[in-house]
Amino acid sequence: MISISAIWRFFTWLPSFILRKIFTKSRLADLILVDIRPRHENVTVNLGELASFQIWLQMINLSPFEIELDRAELEFQCGGAYQKSPRLKKMTIKSGEVVDNLYFTESIIESHANQIAKQLDSHQSSIEMNLEFNCKLHNFSKSTGRLSGINTRFVNEQTRLNKS
Secondary structure (H helix, E strand, O other): OOOHHHHHHHHHHOOHHHHHHHOOHHHHHHOEEEEEOOOOOOEEEEOOOOOEEEEEEEEEEOOOOOEEEEEEEEEEEEOOEEEEEEEOOOEEEOOOOEEEEEEEEEEOOHHHHHHHHHOHHHOOOEEEEEEEEEEOOOEEEEEOOOEOOOOOEEEOHHHHHHHO
């Protein structure tokens, strides 16, 4: 059985102008998969005095090229409150590599934390991301669209519930 990465390597010897026609910016973006990390904790919302969220994502590079995550912005929606978290640290991802330690954390402002605490039973968390990549063929963008169905873990929610 031949792996996909072995098949993709066949293409890398082609001249760049041909590769650019085969692997357009949108095709490269389609070959990058981004989702919530499937194991361990993936989304935690701390509703303590200093409220914050932590999100762990997984990224898979299905392209035949090494890519570099240049920057990313994550928008986290929970209980009707929207929070944004940027990532400015660059990360290199080899062809076929699975990265499961893409981490975002950000503080939650007081009013949003109170809103989330009121919606614990029907919070309907979701994530949307915009990512910018560098590659030897193209610099390209990817938008994940809204990723829903997130199993959010809440901690210290009693801090907010007791204030009400």
